[in-house]
Amino acid sequence: MTLKDIASNLGIDASTVSRALDPEKSHLVREDTALRVREAAKRLGYRGDRVAGALRRGVTGTIGVIVADLANPFIAPVIHGIAQSLAKEQMLPMVVETNDDPAELESSVDHLLSRRVDAVICAGARFTNQEVLEEAARHTPLLVAVRGLPNSGLTQVLHDDYSGGAMAARHLLELGHTRIAELRGPADVGNFVARHQGFRDECEHHGADLIQLPEQGDRPIREEGERLAQMLLERHGGDLPTAIFAHNDLMAVGALTVLRRSEVSCPTDVSIAGYNDSPMIDQIDPPLTSVAYPGIEIGRAAGAVALELIKDPDGCPAGEVFPPQLRVRRSTRRK
Amino acid sequence: MTLKDIASNLGIDASTVSRALDPEKSHLVREDTALRVREAAKRLGYRGDRVAGALRRGVTGTIGVIVADLANPFIAPVIHGIAQSLAKEQMLPMVVETNDDPAELESSVDHLLSRRVDAVICAGARFTNQEVLEEAARHTPLLVAVRGLPNSGLTQVLHDDYSGGAMAARHLLELGHTRIAELRGPADVGNFVARHQGFRDECEHHGADLIQLPEQGDRPIREEGERLAQMLLERHGGDLPTAIFAHNDLMAVGALTVLRRSEVSCPTDVSIAGYNDSPMIDQIDPPLTSVAYPGIEIGRAAGAVALELIKDPDGCPAGEVFPPQLRVRRSTRRK
DNA sequence: CTGTTAGCGCCTTCAG
DNA sequence: CTGAAGGCGCTAACAG
16 A cells, blocks of 8 residues: 555546645645545555655654663653653654663664664763764764763763762761762763762762772672672671662662671661662662652753754754752661 | 665676675675675775665564553563564564553554554553554554453463462462452553452452452552552541552552551551562562562563564464462561 | 666656 | 656666
């Protein structure tokens, strides 16, 4: 069922059918012809072929969205926000997951570009990927969201992770903690670097004793939170810090699991703060203090910037940075 | 940068270039020509155009995946599983979210079909959508996953929600509970209907007193869990049931929030069981007893069935049903 | 082994 | 207002 079929059914030309069916062009067609065409299209169950349209027009109406891990709950609102922005222009996000693996990210970019997406939103970058992304940006509108690339000229829509980290530190310091450990996310991911810097700067500024582990999490997931917490117990079990800042809620939950197993109580023995204010995190035991991540706003902004970038590929939209907000709960308390 | 550009750069024909670059066809080309072509392709930064390829071949290498709500954590493993199965054939899932709105589902189907996806996996069906999906299945390989349509001939990859519901009931009955309430998910979604039936049948079989609320959740989300729990308190506050089965973990968490606010303690006053065994649900207060949902297996199977359906569009793959597993934790206890 | 030819379905000139 | 013609980039069939 193609334009041609409708055309021959009506004894007119396919181009007329095309015009009649395109809201932008239907004014070029006599009212009653347009009516007959629409009737026939419905009658014959016509459904336009956007593949062919894309080839002809050179735009697909699709935006590629790269995320590291769909199972991390903070990403759903981001995708949601992107989809909301795109819906206005009848565009659809095509979401691909990289499992936080740089090689997979590279092949995802490749895949998306060969599918001629109109733009790419990369919400799962590692520093390793910077070159690949910059190269891709030469061919297609591309922006970086969520996970920033500090030394890149790419347009970025980010959250102020530095302030978020500082905020977490300030909170713990105000509660009187002076020996504090950090469970860090991957060292080649923008958010975690910024969270770390903000946290560390604030701690140093107040002369707190910041306990460093020799490793970061390979991925910001629960299992890595467990591993690092275990390491903390092994190295500093005799003289535990009184507070822990986990770089995200998943890692915080991992830490809680391990500490509980070792009969270290939170918040009695140690306070824990997380990041993202994930859904349900207010119901865990104990309800977790966490820095809220404005996922939906980030998503909406990223979608909007992508649309701008498509309209003016050489424009360099400002990018945006959204502020954090601290949600204090019972997992942190006065020392 | 097209095949033609490479061809003219090398003084050969585009079709030769096409063959050289297609692993399936490159054996038709002389070794050294193929080599020269690959070298030129790399040198010139050629990247195949899958839009054009799709138009010519009639397949896009894309499978549409419809989900109700990305924020429901149980869906991530399903998508993951689908992506895993598709990766073997170099296919990519295109995920769209309907916000659990039947109208949005309809337009999503339309969108996906006009993009000529090779198949559709609908993991977010409501009963209302049955006709639309059956109609779509006449044009494109389509299967229903996760949320079944009991009266449909469509291929389905499901979880055995009936047994899961029965399992939850049996657990509560074995603990000695005889007054039990159910917080039901939407009445037009297969899973929740089956969970309800399994649960109810088992309760009736053992002569338990099953307390019915006059409403179900409009959507299986935390807020609806709160609303229904509130309703339960208002109607049966004087004589609360001693156990509650929430149709999923999000609703269970909503119920916990409301009960805690009213100083009804779980599990002392009331036991609560949920469904899905969501990540982190073992860390909430109290750790939630839940029926595990085999999301990744469902996803893998759905992906595999989709591929079968593409290979043989008139075949009618059997579909599959995966069993539930109960994870007992501290939110349920002997009466 | 390689080139030629002919579209896939659509949309956009350019003529009428 | 409508039709005819051409081509987006690729690949399959057919000839050499």
